[in-house]
Amino acid sequence: MIALLIVLSSLFINKLSGETKNILVANYNTLDYSRQMLIALNNGIENPESIKLFQENLNGQQNNITEAGEKELTEKLVKNFEKLKQSPAEAVMLRNVQKDITDIMHLNMQAIQRKSSIAQSTADSSIFWVTLVGTICFLIAFILLVNLPGNIANPVKELTGSIKQIAAQNYSQRVHFEKHNEFGELATAFNSMAQKLEEYKAGNLEKLMIEKRRIETLINNMKDPVIGLNETKQIIFMNDNALKITGLHKEDVIGKSVQDISVSNDLVRLLIQDLFIPENKSGENKKAPIKIYADNKESYFEKEIIPIKIIPTGESEEKMIGNVILLQNITPYKELDFAKTNFIATVSHELKTPISSIKMSLQLLENEQIGKTNAEQKNLIESIKEDTTRLLKITGELLNMTQVESGKIELGMIPVEPAEILEYAVKANKSQAEEKKITFQIAVPEKISKVMADSEKTAWVLTNLVSNAIRYSYENSVICLDIAETTNNILFSVTDTGQGIAPQYRDKIFDRYFRVPGTKKEGTGLGLSISKEFIEAQGGSITVESDFGAGSKFTVSLNKASV
Ligand code: ADP
Numbered sequence: 001m002i003a004l005l006i007v008l009s010s011l012f013i014n015k016l017s018g019e020t021k022n023i024l025v026a027n028y029n030t031l032d033y034s035r036q037m038l039i040a041l042n043n044g045i046e047n048p049e050s051i052k053l054f055q056e057n058l059n060g061q062q063n064n065i066t067e068a069g070e071k072e073l074t075e076k077l078v079k080n081f082e083k084l085k086q087s088p089a090e091a092v093m094l095r096n097v098q099k100d101i102t103d104i105m106h107l108n109m110q111a112i113q114r115k116s117s118i119a120q121s122t123a124d125s126s127i128f129w130v131t132l133v134g135t136i137c138f139l140i141a142f143i144l145l146v147n148l149p150g151n152i153a154n155p156v157k158e159l160t161g162s163i164k165q166i167a168a169q170n171y172s173q174r175v176h177f178e179k180h181n182e183f184g185e186l187a188t189a190f191n192s193m194a195q196k197l198e199e200y201k202a203g204n205l206e207k208l209m210i211e212k213r214r215i216e217t218l219i220n221n222m223k224d225p226v227i228g229l230n231e232t233k234q235i236i237f238m239n240d241n242a243l244k245i246t247g248l249h250k251e252d253v254i255g256k257s258v259q260d261i262s263v264s265n266d267l268v269r270l271l272i273q274d275l276f277i278p279e280n281k282s283g284e285n286k287k288a289p290i291k292i293y294a295d296n297k298e299s300y301f302e303k304e305i306i307p308i309k310i311i312p313t314g315e316s317e318e319k320m321i322g323n324v325i326l327l328q329n330i331t332p333y334k335e336l337d338f339a340k341t342n343f344i345a346t347v348s349h350e351l352k353t354p355i356s357s358i359k360m361s362l363q364l365l366e367n368e369q370i371g372k373t374n375a376e377q378k379n380l381i382e383s384i385k386e387d388t389t390r391l392l393k394i395t396g397e398l399l400n401m402t403q404v405e406s407g408k409i410e411l412g413m414i415p416v417e418p419a420e421i422l423e424y425a426v427k428a429n430k431s432q433a434e435e436k437k438i439t440f441q442i443a444v445p446e447k448i449s450k451v452m453a454d455s456e457k458t459a460w461v462l463t464n465l466v467s468n469a470i471r472y473s474y475e476n477s478v479i480c481l482d483i484a485e486t487t488n489n490i491l492f493s494v495t496d497t498g499q500g501i502a503p504q505y506r507d508k509i510f511d512r513y514f515r516v517p518g519t520k521k522e523g524t525g526l527g528l529s530i531s532k533e534f535i536e537a538q539g540g541s542i543t544v545e546s547d548f549g550a551g552s553k554f555t556v557s558l559n560k561a562s563v
Contacts, residue, residue: 001137012126019119026066027108033057034105045088067111073104155183171198227325233258245294300334301327345402348395359388397526404533415450415561418483425462436475443482450561451490461531465494465554471521473498489557497551
């Protein structure tokens with residue numbers, strides 16, 4: 001359009017310049033020749049210089065005939081000039097020549113006027129055409145300006161929208177550009193991609209559905225109750241056994257918030273209580289089995305909450321997408337455990353009486369009044385006595401353990417003098433210590449508060465600790481027995497200089513039946529675990545510090561009796 005305007009303007013300018021040039025060449029020169037000829041006449045025609053000037057300009061005029069009638073006038077001038085040259089004195093001749101010249105001038109001036117009006121009209125029309133064409137060009141440019149970006153942007157916008165839909169897995173999305181240009185090709189390519197994705201998704205979906213049904217059947221047939229939650233703690237599945245023990249119906253729970261369900265269901269409330277506790281705090285009573293009435297009897301379940309974390313495609317960070325609450329039915333094991341505990345309780349109880357009577361019989365045997373015993377018999381009696389004591393200790397420990405296991409620790413909490421408890425433990429271990437020539441170094445503050453404890457059980461624990469200290473100490477060593485008082489507690493500590501306990505076993509020695517590998521002394525591995533249960537049942541704690549190879553310190557902490 002700019003080129004069109006340039007060409008049009010140049011054409012008009014060219015035309016105008018041609019027309020003005022025409023005026024210059026054709027008429028202006030004639031006027032100049034005429035003026036020169038008039039000057040020559042004025043200078044006097046007798047003068048040869050004037051004749052020469054006149055002749056030159058006349059020749060010029062003869063070669064510059066441009067207007068109609070100009071030729072005749074010029075020829076007339078030539079003739080009259082010839083006449084004037086022959087009779088220069090004649091005034092008529094001079095006037096004729098002057099008239100001819102003014103006629104030629106007049107003719108040319110008229111021509112100039114005519115041509116200038118033609119040039120004017122050419123200028124007018126060029127202004128008109130250039131303005132018209134310019135306006136049309138502007139209008140076209142404006143229309144293009146408004147419409148062209150839209151023509152390009154709209155398909156791009158549509159395509160972007162469609163790509164977003166595909167990214168959101170809406171594979172039924174298509175684009176519709178009807179143009180047969182690059183956009184059209186792009187649309188075809190895009191639509192074919194979307195179609196392929198749709199087919200792929202449909203195929204995959206079918207497979208996924210089969211897999212989903214397979215897993216659902218698997219979960220439903222599991223004997224253990226399973227509950228699946230999504231990241232917003234809504235129930236996404238609950239197998240038949242989970243529905244059975246909670247007494248809920250599938251249609252009432254699926255898609256519902258587990259918190260809402262827990263409001264009206266005690267068991268669900270119990271199952272999810274750890275779910276809302278931060279991970280590090282929930283560990284404590286995780287392993288305590290849950291007692292539920294199921295299968296027409298009391299059943300025991302071990303709860304496990306498994307967090308489900310995945311790394312989404314294209315991302316690097318793990319994302320939590322829900323939890324699975326798994327209840328493992330441990331009733332059969334629990335029943336076996338009860339049977340075992342009952343059996344041990346019965347056996348150890350039944351054994352206790354005959355062993356005690358053996359012990360009494362031995363004491364009678366030692367009595368000189370019954371009859372004299374020789375040295376060998378005395379030795380035998382002594383060794384039987386030791387074995388009976390050991391047997392009694394074992395049966396006592398086993399009985400205590402059954403109490404602990406069945407959760408039936410009966411406590412008689414009363415305020416007791418701490419020194420009394422310690423004294424009992426020292427007395428009970430006296431002969432054992434003497435055998436190994438071990439001495440006790442006892443430190444009890446003169447004034448000390450009473451301790452709130454079950455004196456029998458605490459005495460049992462201290463006896464056991466002192467007995468261990470003796471057993472795991474070398475001969476001729478010293479065992480320190482201290483009692484101390486803090487703001488709220490009474491601390492009993494038993495420190496020996498024996499073999500000590502390796503760091504990796506320090507937590508384990510309080511486990512039932514655990515014995516440090518390689519321990520040669522006889523024992524059941526029950527003493528410390530029962531001690532822990534007894535002390536904790538009284539609201540206290542038992543701890544160990546040990547310098548491996550140099551000795552151990554066991555500390556029992558119990559609450560002070562309030563004054
Ligand atoms: P038992 O002594 O009957 O084996 P315990 O429960 O009393 O059972 O102790 C568990 C284990 O802890 C022992 O087998 C022993 O290896 C270790 N142990 C306990 N007390 C001490 C001690 N004072 N010094 C060294 N090791 C000890």
